[in-house]
Amino acid sequence: MSPSVSVWPDHQLVDHFDRLPDSLLLLVFNKIGDVKALGRCCVVSRRFHSLVPQVENVVVRVDCVISDDDSSSSSSSSSASSSSDKSRNPFSNIFRFVFFGTIVKPFQFLTQFLGGPRRPSSSGLSSSSSSLFLAEDGEADQGGVTHHSPTQVLKNFNEVRFLRIELPSGELGIEDGVLLKWRADFGSTLDNCVILGASSVVYAAKNANDNCADGFCANNGGGGGGGDDNGSIPESFYTNGGLKLRVVWTISSLIAASARHYLLQPIISEHKTLDNLVLTDADGQGVLCMNRDQLEELRVKPLSASSASKRTQVPALNMRLWYAPQLELPGGITLKGATLVAIRPSEQSMVAMARKEVSDVSWVSTAFEEPYGTAAKMLVKRRTYCLEMNSF
Template sequence: MHQMSEDSFDRLPDPLILVIFNSVADIKTLIRCRAVSKRFNSLVPQAETLVLKVDRVISTDSDGSFFLSFLKSIFRSLHHIISPKSLPIQPRPHNSPTQILRGFDRIRNLEIELPGGDLCLEKGAVLKWKAEFGKRLKSCVIMGYRGLGEGEELDFGGDMDGGLKVRVVWTISALIAASARHYLLRELIREHRELERLVLRDRDGEGTVVMDREALRECRDGEGEEEQEEEAVEPGERDKSRTKVPAVQMRMRHEPLLELEGCGVRMGGATLVVVTPIKDGRKTGTEEAGLVCDAFEGMFGEAARTLLKTRTYLLEMNSF
């Protein structure tokens, strides 16, 4: 009778339960698991793969800070399932992903998902970007268009000549969004030194920031240098809401009307921009193609690969 009444789940070894927790990944679910039993409560903090999803964005208040609003939204979205017994966290003046993740000891792979993108574009325009960071920007691939259609219903004519300024604005907007997202990860990177991969994306699939093991180590090693650089800047000139974007070169490709054979649609005003720091030197064709192919899938991936074969416009931009 004793054997029959024994919970079969208790026979599973701890490493196997941790494999299950790593497959679950969702932080809200794992926090709930801590309340199941003392054993679960002790094992959940050892999970190595986590996904933190933000439910909603709280409108900005008097400080006008996207950074603080984002942090408040994370805390409020999780507040109803966090209790002192299940996940003891000391209150702080500004709640952050670092505070929420402080109950986890061995994070190696972390993904943070925002509820929506940051960019406000003209009606009908769509933009996607992927940025890789270390201490600073390593690369950013941007893909956008101004309309989709079939048959002959799209005709943007000489769109590049009249829309170059718009596309530069697209690029700057994407870089600002990427650098703001990178900035808010700094404290988290500093505290979780076992991190090997960090991804910050939005649910709409607009933008993604990626950092691998080498980039994370570079970011930690460069902390002292960053502080010295910030002290050297006049207080009125500092932008404490994002990481500074270095001087970059932008390799831009454009087609007023792009035929996509794979999905059978026509993309109007299709534009691909590959951004890299000037000090890193110009990328080879193979390196640039690798960045583009890793950045997008589906329709955007097909469009980006097609644009790689078209004429390139080279622009340079100072740091900002």
């Protein structure tokens, strides 16, 4: 491709970019989006340098996540470790598992569920992201790497409206073959959260006898919902660890979401022009979303931080759970032990009940992209189980 320079009769060099209006160049920069590419554009010319800070659509892809402990002294690390130990089990005696208001299973033994050691994430860091801060790989400096947080990088942008931050991977370390996805909406605190999980995902048809999940074997029946189980949770689900696993998934996802929300506060405070903010990860494990009203709510009403760790306090919650031993999705995908959990603060649930909106689950079935959106739509048609959880 020939350079954008022409030789005129008077032998003067002309830069064709000078002929383009600023509005058109900004349109190009907004299509680029990526903060690193925009940084390189800044050094091209003074004009580019003055225009890039006006970009409205910015994507920050984080190269690494660094634990606070890595830069702390040994005493500080010991203190952080102690705090972490205290925060590992803040959930004893906070659950009630009910079916349409009737207590089905007691949860006095929840402490035993969560008191044991946790499996570390694939990155080798704690499964709780509350002690982490984000870092973006910078320019090489004397053989090393300079790291900048998204907050530092975004200080150069004055007109950001749509911001997407992408972590290198999800915080929750899960076994291979296990599906765990969540989406959470926040204002100054949690507005809602949807969690989709499965004990295993099968992408090709297996032996017809191999259709058991969580200790319960279901007849396909062509319905994709577990055959003749009538939407009920089998008794074995309570005794073989299936329920324990779902409790851990739910609490871990809420902790990950509230930790991400906590980290976003300085960015939200400094960028008053934001209309939409998404914090996700390359694995597609979790997505945190905030719209303009929610962003403004956080600026007006500061978040309430958890005393145990660097995360936003989670309010008292009402939850609805749907379960299918086996769920067949389009494209030959089968979810075994499929579970969907819809979460809202108790105050919102009471308002919805007063307005007779309890049956509205449209926000749940649209939380995930395909094929998992179809899974959510199939699960909400099954029997609903209700849970309650105190603030933590």
